[in-house]
Amino acid sequence: MLGISLLVALAIPLVTVFLALNRVFKPQEKRKHLVVILLSYLSLILCFGGSYYTMSAFSDRIDAREKHTYYESKANYRDSFGKIVVRKDSRAFSGINSRLWSGVDWPDYKGNQLRNTYRSPVSARDMIQAAKQPLDNISNFQYDARFNVFSSTLYFSVVNMTTLGFGDITPTTWFTRLTSNIQVLTGLILFYFGLSMVIGNWWTNMTDASQKTKD
Structure with a gap:
């Protein structure tokens, strides 16, 4: 019942927007322009989503390698308080719990049985012990x-394309921040271009209707 209610709640605004745009863009040629804008918008969302996925895979591997090197070097090191400083993550995004590459900071170290999400914190001692094994x-x-x-x-x-900015997932490296900024700017340009088309066509239709009434 809840699923049906959600589908209805999503369908009502989508159908309303479709009918409104269909009325504004009556000529077939104008509808083609709108379709191009919408397809470009959706294509950018998919392309940037794929780019972020690639960046996540790349940075997860780097994060695993850097932590392995760090904790391997700390095997016989302690600070003045007898503790080891835990290394900060160097992943592409903060807020994505699943990882594409395992590392020393995982709850267990059993090859293919490694879990891809955090379920319990891993101590520095355990990470040092894991770093004694080869990285591969x-x-x-x-x-x-x-x-x-x-x-x-x-x-x-x-979320980035629509500039909502919930903040639950945030870019943490310079290349992910740069890419997300490019996406926001591109999305804004497409949005305002499409909005100007809608307003322009609506105004033209109103002017034509008014002119026909006078005639």
């Missing part, structure tokens, strides 16, 4: 995490 033994690509990561990057792309 503990850093494996997580095929099961592909859908979760891509759905998260696609969601971020939609």
